[in-house]
Amino acid sequence: MRTIVCVExxxxxxxxxxxxxxxxxxxxxxxxxxxxxxxDIHAYGGNQPFFSYPRVLGHELSGVVESVGEGVNTPIGSPVYIIPYLNCGECIACRNNKPNCCSDIEVIGVHRDGGMCEYISVPESAVVVTEGVSFNDMALIECLAIGAHAVKRAQITENDTVLVLGAGPIGIGALQFSKIAGAKVIASDVMKEKLEFCVNEYGIDGTVDALGDVTAQLKELTNGEFPTVIIDCTGNVKAMESTIGNLAHGGRIVFVSVIKSPITFDDPEFHKRETTLLGSRNATLEDFEHVVQCLKDGRAKSGSFVTHTAKFSELIATFDDWVKPGSGVIKAVVEMD
Ligand SMILES: [Zn+2]
Ligand SMILES: [Zn+2]
Structure with missing residues (x-):
């Protein structure tokens, strides 16, 4: 079978x-x-902390059940999406119902070979049969579920004003599910076009130019009270460090980003707000199901942020262009041909 390998x-x-x-x-x-x-892009660029090479990338996957091993009940021919996080089921996180941060987690396409290939064999527990959602949309569920999980971590309600830092695919998930939770949502990014897109497409309530005076803009947008929740989806150390000084007193910060370096902040600023600082890693089945439900009833949109598509046979020729800065890729989807 044809397989695309990231050799180094x-x-x-x-x-x-x-x-x-x-x-x-x-x-x-x-x-x-x-x-x-x-x-995938960070793995290709060599700046993702959890990678070894060679590796078959690709963890946002949909497909059809082709055949099954012994003891499997899922019918052949079922349309499925894959939950790419394989957890041990035994560690303290798994026992405490947090399989998304299992201490022994193996992510398909990260720690073991992924789905940039024609066929992949995975444990039955990793597939979810889903009717009524297109294969392209099913391949975007994981990405949206990361944002949905961050929203759940912060227990966002209609009383919140949420600032989402970074309007890439994960940020778009976070802002959509914050809106669905009823919050007022502000997005911040360095690219004006991305912010305009989020206003037009998702009806967010405000935008912040990340290259300008962020604190002043937030003050203006929130009557001087600042956001009660900040979700960082930038992968940028400065953005992450800026969160504490821009948070409402009593607020929560969620770090979805993972970066390679330490981050520092001013403790008096952290302390005086009684800041709640949360990590958010991967997503759980509950988040995936919430995403599917919201896609089906139209509260969430998936395809809207797909800017680029390619056939599998064109991927090698196309991938370099997609990862270049300035490529305009928000989200790309590869269709098997
Ligand atoms: Zn575990
Ligand atoms: Zn992903």
């Missing part, structure tokens, strides 16, 4: 691998659509 940072190659055979408890999925994620 900056190098992807097409290889011919054997089609996998599903083992007991596994499902062989014929891949239909692959969402390209910041994680």
């Amino acid at each position: 940072p900056g190098v992807i190659e097409s290889k011919d691998f054997d089609k996998p055979v599903p083992q007991a408890g596994e499902v062989l999925v014929k891949i239909k659509s692959i969402g390209i994620c910041g994680t």
Whole structure:
């Protein structure tokens, strides 16, 4: 089967691998659509902390069940999306119902080979049968679920004013699910076009130019009270460090970003606000199901932020252009041909 391998940072190659055979408890999925994620781009760029090479990238996946191993109940032919986080089921996080931050987590396409290929065999628990959502939209569920999880972490309600830092795909998920939770939502980004898009497409309530005086703009937008929740989706150390000084007293900060360096902040600023600082890693089945429900009833939009698509056979020729700064890619989707 055709497989695209990231051999080392900056190098992807097409290889011919054997089609996998599903083992007991596994499902062989014929891949239909692959969402390209910041994680894939960072892995290709060599600046993702959890990667080793060579690696088959791709963790935002949808497809059709092609065959099954022993003891599997999922019917052959079912349309599925894949939850790419494989958890151990035994560690303290798993026992406490937080499989998304399992201490032994293996993410498909990160810690083990992913879905930039024609077929992938995964545990049955990693597939969710879903009717009535297109394969391209199903490949975007994971990305949206990350944002939905961040919103759940902060327990956002209609009483909140949420500032989402970074209007990329994860930020777009975070701002959509903050709106769905009833909050007033402000987005901040360095690119004006992205902010305009979020106003027009998702009806957010305000925007902040991240290159300008952010504190002054927030003061103006919130009558001097500042956002009660800040969700960082930038992967930018300065943005992350700026959150504490721009937060309402009693507010919550959610770091969805993961960066390679330490971050520092001023403790008196942290303390006087009684700041709640939350990490947000991956997503849970509950988040995925919330996303699917919101896609089905129209409260969430998926395809709207897909700026680029390609056929699988064109991916190698296209990938370099997509990862270039200034490419205009918000979200790209690869369709199997
Ligand atoms: Zn992703
Ligand atoms: Zn675990």
